[in-house]
Amino acid sequence: MEEINQTSVAEFILTGLIDNTELQFPLFLIFLTVYLVTVVGNLGMIILILISSQLHTPMYYLLSSLSFIDCCQSTVIIPKMLLSFVTETNVILYPECITQFYFFCAFAVSECHMLAAMAYDRYVAISNPLLYNVTMSYQVCSLMVAMVYSIGLISATTHTIFLLRVLFCKSDIINHYFCDLFPLLELSCSSTYINEVLALSFSAFNVIVPAITILSSYVFIIVSILHIQSTGGRVKAFSTCSSHIMAVAVFFGSIAFMYLQPSSVSSIDQGKVSSVxxxxxVPMLNPLIYSLRNKDVRVSLKKLLQKISFLRTKI
Incomplete structure (x- = not known):
């Protein structure tokens, strides 16, 4: 019987986004800027919602949770990616790789369900405005957020437990810019059947269920808007959903672009670029979408800036 090398790797090498050394420094500057905008935008949104009393509503409570998820997801990936642009060999230890995958999976899954929760919030606000404060009480919102994070953690924990059982001995080079599931499974010299079944099952649940929730919510929202008599009322009702519609379109559109390509035209390198x-x-765009498209956020931000300016002149 042919012997199999059972020596597991202790570290991996991330190939990064591209191999062209001439583009390394420009890309470093671009992604550093993107990361700073992402962190400042999402933390700014959280702080603005926290200190602005007019934003203390269920909609913005959920939005602050989305901003937290986006900020954390970027922090899990981009700093290590920036390191790959300035080092010749981007080495990541096995425990660090597994940890990166765990948190990426947790926050990515949480974002899917958080967008679904926000769609349900908009449905209640437009279809049952008189009962909105009762239906979307602080307790209900807290329970929804807890469920969102719980699903993310359960998914990530399950994937990670079974990933720890996989033996990596084929190679130590991950053809990606972060430790994602399928690039890791390609390096396995043991069976990955269970991992692939879990990936298919959890992907179906974590994408299809939120997508159905969002589509169902907006079907009822459209029906409710059509029953509004005044044109101004319809425009106002739709405007409360426009920011969320854009965020959903950007997020799920990017997922569709990644995973719905025919295998004949897709490649690992294309997958790396599209996954960016x-x-x-997307985590950078969300706070920009909600700040530019949302009147309440713009008004609160303007008041905050005016207050800061007044305090400066007074000092």
């Missing part, structure tokens, strides 16, 4: 949009660009 899902993992890095």
């Amino acid at each position: 949009f899902y993992t890095i660009v």
